[in-house]
Amino acid sequence: MGQGVIGTFAGPHDPGTAFVMTYHAFGGELVDGAATWAYVRGGMGAVTQALATRARDLGVEIRTSTPVSSVLVENGKAAGVVLTDGTEVRARTVLSNADPKRTFLTFVPAGSLPDEFVARVRALDTTGSVVKVNLALSELPDFACLPGVGPQQAGTIELSPSVAALDDAFADAKMGRVSARPYMEVYLQSVTDPSLAPDGAHVASCFAQYAPGSIPMDRWNAMRDGAGDAVIDTLASYAPNVKRAILHRQVLGPADLEARFGLTGGNIFHGEILPGQIFGERLGARTPLGGLYLCGSGAHPGGGVCGAPGWNAARAVREDLIK
Numbered sequence: 001m002g003q004g005v006i007g008t009f010a011g012p013h014d015p016g017t018a019f020v021m022t023y024h025a026f027g028g029e030l031v032d033g034a035a036t037w038a039y040v041r042g043g044m045g046a047v048t049q050a051l052a053t054r055a056r057d058l059g060v061e062i063r064t065s066t067p068v069s070s071v072l073v074e075n076g077k078a079a080g081v082v083l084t085d086g087t088e089v090r091a092r093t094v095l096s097n098a099d100p101k102r103t104f105l106t107f108v109p110a111g112s113l114p115d116e117f118v119a120r121v122r123a124l125d126t127t128g129s130v131v132k133v134n135l136a137l138s139e140l141p142d143f144a145c146l147p148g149v150g151p152q153q154a155g156t157i158e159l160s161p162s163v164a165a166l167d168d169a170f171a172d173a174k175m176g177r178v179s180a181r182p183y184m185e186v187y188l189q190s191v192t193d194p195s196l197a198p199d200g201a202h203v204a205s206c207f208a209q210y211a212p213g214s215i216p217m218d219r220w221n222a223m224r225d226g227a228g229d230a231v232i233d234t235l236a237s238y239a240p241n242v243k244r245a246i247l248h249r250q251v252l253g254p255a256d257l258e259a260r261f262g263l264t265g266g267n268i269f270h271g272e273i274l275p276g277q278i279f280g281e282r283l284g285a286r287t288p289l290g291g292l293y294l295c296g297s298g299a300h301p302g303g304g305v306c307g308a309p310g311w312n313a314a315r316a317v318r319e320d321l322i323k
């Protein structure tokens, strides 16, 4: 039920949430045709590490220590990037998987893009909605409805009792509050991949909603602990041992996701995947600035670890280079 609103600042009755649900079903076919999501052994970072290893094998130099400050524009075309330490990296082609607002409004120098395109990027809805609570646990949650340890801890645990409960959770957020009784998906990855925690201990990640939109860091600072408590209280109402099992907790809201991962607004899809921002109305890989391509979630078809925006961008670059 929650798949229609996951990652989205919208309630279950809002238009377009059926697409959000459909979008999240695409990945279900990836694992041997089973309608399921998958974990990556070693955690999500293993995906980018695998890509990095393959790229280095092919002679690619990867630099991660210094952020990009701007795209270098010469003769109306992207000609490389400038790093925050002033280093110029010249290139025929620049691909950005930073979100569209970051890419076009902060990296590309003013005046290098058509005004109407800039206005379109400015208008993108990048509202954040997610409260992510990561837990280190001394024992697995023991669910009152199905006590003991078994398959109940191995899959996606969706705490979303009814459409009315989702409505209530979103109503809080629309009023500028964290949901008192959040909807959440809980994953206990260490059940499937014991390498993620010491013997006997476990990790839990709770993907909860709603944060009250993309509020500034000072307002979020005052709400963060309460948001974490609401998530843990809700989880504990199903698995009462959770509170005593918590060794460490980390609570991240939209402002944290923006500050730590560079996601404008803390929107996990680089922009909502709602009508007006999907299919032909989502940005594409090619941009109005020759030589600059968008290869991340802000481009069609959208967010998630699906690889499709990168695939589209790679194809566009190849076609343009052999023209």
Ligand SMILES: Cc1cc2nc3c(=O)[nH]c(=O)nc-3n(C[C@H](O)[C@H](O)[C@H](O)COP(=O)(O)OP(=O)(O)OC[C@H]3O[C@@H](n4cnc5c(N)ncnc54)[C@H](O)[C@@H]3O)c2cc1C
Residues within 6 Å of the ligand: 066, 067, 068, 069, 097, 098, 099, 102, 130, 132, 207, 257, 261, 262, 263, 268, 269, 295, 296, 297, 298, 303, 304, 305, 306
């Ligand atoms: C809490 C959370 C839970 C999620 N859960 C799932 C899930 O279960 N399944 C799923 O498929 N997807 C999930 N997602 C979404 C998924 O993580 C993203 O869709 C995916 O990471 C997008 O990849 P990307 O390469 O497009 O962009 P990103 O992974 O956002 O990468 C953009 C990169 O640009 C970098 N950057 C920004 N500014 C600069 C700069 N100035 N210089 C250099 N680099 C810069 C950032 O550091 C970042 O590494 C989740 C996201 C979040 C935040």
